[in-house]
Amino acid sequence: MRHKLLAGDTGGRCVILxxxxxxxxxxxxxxxxxxxxxxxxxxxxxxxxxxxxxTFFEFDTRNGKRIPVEVQSEELA
Incomplete structure (x- = not known):
């Protein structure tokens, strides 16, 4: 893993990993x-x-439901 500090002002930091x-x-x-x-x-x-x-959190049962994804996927969050 590589990381780099992008910004570090105003009491917070922005780091890219x-x-x-x-x-x-x-x-x-x-x-x-x-x-x-x-x-x-x-x-x-x-x-x-x-x-x-x-993991999908179910409010009614207050449990997490694990959902396996077994194919190559792209992620954007």
Whole structure:
């Protein structure tokens, strides 16, 4: 994973992360945040995944429903 600070003024930071093929997005982003002391963040992303697991939160049951996606997909958030 590579990262670069884009802006660091007004008490906040804007960092771009680029993950390499085969890296685990959730774990690597979480580890980066812990290492850099980021307690709260907004994440915007453009990317592609070979496979992913989405979680849909069901308010009625207060549980997350895991949805495996086993095809290559693009992501924009």
């Amino acid at each position: 680029a993950l390499d093929t085969g890296e685990e997005a959730f774990n690597d982003i979480s580890n980066f945040a812990m290492k850099e002391g980021v307690p709260v963040a907004a994440i915007m992303a453009i990317g592609a995944f070979r496979a992913a697991t989405l």
